[in-house]
Amino acid sequence: DAGVIQSPRHEVTEMGQEVTLRCKPISGHDYLFWYRQTMMRGLELLIYFNNNVPIDDSGMPEDRFSAKMPNASFSTLKIQPSEPRDSAVYFCASSPGTHYEQYFGPGTRLTVT
Amino acid sequence: AQKITQTQPGMFVQEKEAVTLDCTYDTSDPSYGLFWYKQPSSGEMIFLIYQGSYDQQNATEGRYSLNFQKARKSANLVISASQLGDSAMYFCAMREYQAGTALIFGKGTTLSVSS
Numbered sequence: 001d002a003g004v005i006q007s008p009r010h011e012v013t014e015m016g017q018e019v020t021l022r023c024k025p026i027s028g029h030d031y032l033f034w035y036r037q038t039m040m041r042g043l044e045l046l047i048y049f050n051n052n053v054p055i056d057d058s059g060m061p062e063d064r065f066s067a068k069m070p071n072a073s074f075s076t077l078k079i080q081p082s083e084p085r086d087s088a089v090y091f092c093a094s095s096p097g098t099h100y101e102q103y104f105g106p107g108t109r110l111t112v113t
Numbered sequence: 114a115q116k117i118t119q120t121q122p123g124m125f126v127q128e129k130e131a132v133t134l135d136c137t138y139d140t141s142d143p144s145y146g147l148f149w150y151k152q153p154s155s156g157e158m159i160f161l162i163y164q165g166s167y168d169q170q171n172a173t174e175g176r177y178s179l180n181f182q183k184a185r186k187s188a189n190l191v192i193s194a195s196q197l198g199d200s201a202m203y204f205c206a207m208r209e210y211q212a213g214t215a216l217i218f219g220k221g222t223t224l225s226v227s228s
Contacts, residue, residue, distance in 0.1 A: 033215050043204065043218040056215060091158065098210055099165065101148060104158035 002026075004105035006092050012111045018080040021108045023092030024073055033102060034067055034077050035091040043091075049075065082112045116140065117205050117219035125225050126195045133180070134190040134222045136205030144210040147188040149179065152221070153201040161203075164188055195226045 005024040013019055025032045033048040047057040052069045060067070064083070069075040079086055089109050093102040118137045126132040138147065149161040164172045164179045172179045180189040192199055202223050206216040 035216075042220050045215045045217075048215045055213070089156065093158075098208075099146060101160040101163055102216060103160065104150075106157050109156075 004092055004094055004103055006090075006105035006108050008108060009106060010109045010111075012113065013082055014113055015083055016081045017112075018078065019082045019086075019110060019112075021077040021079075021090050021092075021110070023075045023077070023105060025075070025092070025094030026096075026103055027073065029094035029096050029103075031095045031097070031102075032069060032075050033093040033095075034075070035093065035104075037089045037091060037107070038087075046077070046090075079110075082110075084112045086110060087112050115219075116217045117207055119205055119219035119222050121222045122220075123223045123225065125227065128197060128226060128228050129194050131191060131193045132195055132224065134192070134203050134205075134224065136188045136190065136219060138186050138188060138205075138207050140186075140207065140209055142209040142211045146208045146210065147179070147181070148206040148208070148216065149177070149188075149190045150204045150206060150218075151199075151201045152204065153198075158204075162190065192224075197226050197228060200224060200226045 007022045030051050034046040035043050037043045045059045047067045049069045067077045089107045091107045092105045095102040116139050145166045147164045151159045162172050162174045162177045162179050164181045171181050176193045178191045202221045204221045205219040208216050
C-alpha cells in the first residue's frame with residue numbers, strides 16, 4: 001500500500017488567502033485524523049472522522065478551519081482566511097480501527113506570511 | 114492536568130547502549146492504549162510499539178520494549194543496543210477507548226545517539 005498520502009507537501013501563502021490541505025487515507029481504514037504540530041503546542045488533534053462522519057472536532061481552533069470527508073478515500077482541511085499563526089505542520093493519519101495504531105502521512109508544512 | 118508527561122526533553126546515549134525514555138499518563142478510563150512514535154529530522158511520524166491497558170505482558174517489537182507499570186501509570190520505552198539511526202524525537206501517546214478520544218501526545222523527548 002502507498003500509505004497515507006498528503007498534498008501539498010509544502011504550502012506558502014499570504015495572510016488572508018484560503019488554504020486547502022488534502023489527504024488520502026490507507027484503503028480500508030475507517031478512521032481519519034487531522035493533527036497540527038507546532039513548536040509551542042506540540043502535536044494536537046484537530047478533528048477525526050469515523051466512516052466519513054466527524055466524531056470530534058473540539059480541537060478545531062475556530063471557524064476559520066473546516067474539514068470534510070466526502071468519501072472513504074479523501075479528506076480536506078480548509079483554512080479561510082489564513083493567518084500567520086496557522087503556520088505549522090499538518091498531519092493526516094488513518095487507522096483500521098479503534099484499538100490500532102495510527103499511520104501518519106508525511107505532513108504538509110504550511111507557512112503563512 | 115497533562116494527560117501524557119514526558120519529563121526528559123533530551124537524552125544522550127552511546128551506540129550499543131540501552132536507553133529508557135520515560136512516559137507517565139493520567140486517565141480514569143479503564144480501557145486505553147499507549148503508543149510510542151518516532152519522529153526523525155525528516156519529519157515523518159513512525160509507529161514503534163503499542164500497549165493495551167488490559168495486556169498482561171509488556172509489549173516488545175525488535176529492539177523496542179515497553180516497560181508498562183499500570184499502578185504507577187507509566188509506560189517507558191526501552192531501546193536496546195542503540196544505533197545512530199535512533200537519533201530522533203520520541204513521542205508517547207494515549208488513546209482512551211471508553212471516552213473515545215483520539216491520540217493525546219506528550220511533548221516528546223529528543224534522543225541523540227553518538228558513536
